[in-house]
Amino acid sequence: MRARPLPQAGLIEGEGQRAWEVFLQRRSQLTDRMEMETCNGCDACGLRCMQGFTITQAEWEEIQAYLATQPADTVARIQNQQKTVPWVGAEDSGATVTYCQFRDMEKKNCSIYPVRPTICRIFGHTWWLPCPIGAVKHVPEGAETVWENYREFERLTIEEWAQKTGENK
Numbered sequence: 565m566r567a568r569p570l571p572q573a574g575l576i577e578g579e580g581q582r583a584w585e586v587f588l589q590r591r592s593q594l595t596d597r598m599e600m601e602t603c604n605g606c607d608a609c610g611l612r613c614m615q616g617f618t619i620t621q622a623e624w625e626e627i628q629a630y631l632a633t634q635p636a637d638t639v640a641r642i643q644n645q646q647k648t649v650p651w652v653g654a655e656d657s658g659a660t661v662t663y664c665q666f667r668d669m670e671k672k673n674c675s676i677y678p679v680r681p682t683i684c685r686i687f688g689h690t691w692w693l694p695c696p697i698g699a700v701k702h703v704p705e706g707a708e709t710v711w712e713n714y715r716e717f718e719r720l721t722i723e724e725w726a727q728k729t730g731e732n733k
């Protein structure tokens with residue numbers, strides 16, 4: 565039996581778009597209940613901003629639209645940063661890690677924070693992706709349901725979306 569095609573979310577119209585809008589409402593209802601004040605000024609999660617996670621087409625397009633509103637020199641500065649660096653604490657081993665292309669390595673923050681993907685919004689605020697320094701004491705219920713809903717959409721890595729859409733981002 566063929567697998568049911570995953571709904572896409574983005575430029576497509578109709579059912580896929582409506583399903584994405586419903587998902588965004590559910591996600592907001594979850595994130596609105598998160599203990600975000602604890603995260604003010606903290607970048608402990610940022611050290612987990614590794615390349616290779618997947619996002620939906622709608623998230624990819626939202627990021628592209630956001631980048632188009634940002635100063636070109638800022639976008640280029642972050643794009644040109646070295647994202648593969650020695651593994652902190654294991655420098656002698658030669659092991660490296662590659663950060664998300666949207667992490668600002670100089671300012672140590674997310675350069676697309678207002679449009680960050682779903683995984684970035686729930687990191688630190690669910691039991692399976694807990695705050696790495698244990699500062700967030702309470703996580704809202706219902707994250708599993710929202711995540712299951714999210715998983716119904718087609719997702720690719722940022723690099724795969726860039727290749728698929730011809731964006732050199």
Ligand code: SF4
Pocket residue numbers: 610612613614664665666667668673674675676677680681684
């Ligand atoms: S999009 Fe932002 S928050 Fe998400 S992994 Fe990249 S730098 Fe981190």
